[in-house]
Amino acid sequence: MIGEASSSGRRLWKAARAWPCSFAVLAFTAAAIPAQAPDAAAIIRKIDAAVASRFDNVLGSTDTEHYAVYRGNDETHPAAEMTVRDTYTKGAGKSYAILSQSGSSMILRFGLKPLLDNEKTINLPANVEKSWFISANYNMQLKPGGAVSLNGRSCYVFTIAAKRTAPNTMNGTLWADARDGSLVQIDGIATASASALSGPAHMMRQYANISGFSMAMHARAESHGAFIGRTVVTIDYSNYQLQTRK
Numbered sequence: 506m507i508g509e510a511s512s513s514g515r516r517l518w519k520a521a522r523a524w525p526c527s528f529a530v531l532a533f534t535a536a537a538i539p540a541q542a543p544d545a546a547a548i549i550r551k552i553d554a555a556v557a558s559r560f561d562n563v564l565g566s567t568d569t570e571h572y573a574v575y576r577g578n579d580e581t582h583p584a585a586e587m588t589v590r591d592t593y594t595k596g597a598g599k600s601y602a603i604l605s606q607s608g609s610s611m612i613l614r615f616g617l618k619p620l621l622d623n624e625k626t627i628n629l630p631a632n633v634e635k636s637w638f639i640s641a642n643y644n645m646q647l648k649p650g651g652a653v654s655l656n657g658r659s660c661y662v663f664t665i666a667a668k669r670t671a672p673n674t675m676n677g678t679l680w681a682d683a684r685d686g687s688l689v690q691i692d693g694i695a696t697a698s699a700s701a702l703s704g705p706a707h708m709m710r711q712y713a714n715i716s717g718f719s720m721a722m723h724a725r726a727e728s729h730g731a732f733i734g735r736t737v738v739t740i741d742y743s744n745y746q747l748q749t750r751k
Contacts, residue, residue, distance in 0.1 A: 542649075543647065543651065543652070543661060545645075545646075545647035548647065548661050548663075548681065548683075548686060549640050549645050549663075550686075551681070551685060551686025552638070552639065552640070552645075552679075552681050552686040552687075552688075553639045553640055553641075553686075554686060555681075555682075555685055555686040555687040555688070555719060556637050556638065556639050556688075557639075558718070559718040559719060560595075560633075560634075560637075561750075562718070562749050562750045563593075563595065563718055563747055563748070563749055564594075564595045564748045564749060564750060565592075565593060565594050565595060565747075565748040566591075566592075566593045566720075566745060566746060566747045566748065567590060567591065567592050567593070567744075567745075567746045568590075568591050568720075568742050568743065568744055568745045568746070569588065569589070569590055569591075569604070569742070569743050569744040570588070570589050570590075570591050570740055570741070570742050570743075571586070571587075571588045571740065571741045571743075572586065572587045572588070572589070572617050572620070572738065572739070572740055573585075573586050573738070573739045573740075574586070574608070574609075574612050574616060574617065574736065574737070574738050575736070575737040575738075575739075576734065576735070576736055577734055577735055578735070580737055583608060584608050584609050584612055585606070585607070585608030585609045585612035585613050585616065585617060586605075586606065586607050586608055587603060587605070587606040587607075587613065587617045588603075588604045588605045588606070589601045589602060589603050589604060589621065590602045590604055593628070596630055597630070598625060598628045598629045598630060598633070599624060599625050599628040600625070601621045601624075601625070616736075616738075620738070623672075623673075623699070627673055635669065635671075635674075636673050636674070638665070638679055638688060638691060641668075642667065642668055642669065642674070643665045643666060643667055643668060643674075643679075644665065644666045644668065645663045645664070645665050645679070646663060646664045646665075647661060647662070647663055648661075648662040648663065648664060650662075652683045653680075655680050655689055655690060656689060656690070656711065656713075658682055658683075658689055659682070659683040659684070660680040660681060660682060660683055660689050660690075661680070661681050661683050662678060662679070662680055663678070663679045663680075663681065664677075664678060665677060665678065665679045665691075665693065667696045669696075670696045670697050671695075671696060671697055672695050672696075672697045672698060672699035672705075672706075673695070674695065674696045674697075675691070675693035675694060675695050675696060675708055676693050676694055676696060677691065677692050677693015677694060677708075678691070678692050678693060679691050682714075682719075687712070687714065687718070687719040688712045688719040689711070689712055689719075690709070690710065690711050690712065691708070691709070691710050692708070692709045692710075693707075693708060694706070694707055694708070695707075695708055698728075699728075700728075700730070703728040703729060703730035703733060703736065704728060704729055704730065705728070706726040706727060706728040707726065707727045707728070708724070708725070708726045709724065709725045709726075710723070710724040710725075711723045711724070715745045715747060716745075716747045716749060717749075718747065718749075720742070720745055720747075721740075721742050722741070722742050723739070723740070723741055723742070724739065724740040724742075725737065725738070725739050725740075726738045
């Protein structure tokens with residue numbers, strides 16, 4: 506009996522000594538297994554659903570938008586500025602009320618006011634879906650490397666290519682919130698020029714979560730032309746008021 510107990514004790518001691526090593530081997534093996542790649546199709550479905558949810562549930566909104574136009578290499582002193590109140594009504598589109606304007610009358614008349622008119626046209630009920638960043642309008646390819654951090658949010662990054670050529674569609678990059686697929690940022694080159702005097706613009710727009718929906722906060726467009734040179738337009742959005750479904 507004493508011998509059996511001694512033998513049993515030795516086996517337990519050997520097992521106890523071997524356990525840390527076995528644990529280390531298991532931990533190393535687990536670490537060596539690559540993390541499962543994110544499901545691109547599932548993320549794209551989230552992006553589509555987030556855009557659809559905003560359209561379905563935001564019945565109306567107002568916000569204040571500040572437009573600034575810079576010429577040449579000077580991005581400190583705007584050549585023209587305009588502040589407007591943007592009013593959106595589901596089923597009707599957008600309207601703009603000019604709150605203030607200053608600077609070049611030519612830029613205000615032939616640059617910013619046509620820009621507002623174009624925004625009205627884009628947001629008409631018959632046109633608005635064509636400008637959405639969804640899989641029906643864009644080919645989307647998930648970039649490798651997993652989620653990245655942008656503006657404090659975990660995002661998946663997609664290369665996007667427009668299925669339609671227009672000044673308000675682009676080829677470039679889209680960042681989508683890893684949690685719900687909502688837009689965080691887009692950046693790219695327009696697929697067509699908005700003016701015969703300049704080339705396609707380099708466009709960027711940043712979004713924030715407002716009352717559960719992705720809304721634009723800052724935008725920038727840069728274009729170059731042989732006659733008009735370099736032009737940069739920035740837009741800052743603030744004071745959002747959303748009317749949503751109860």
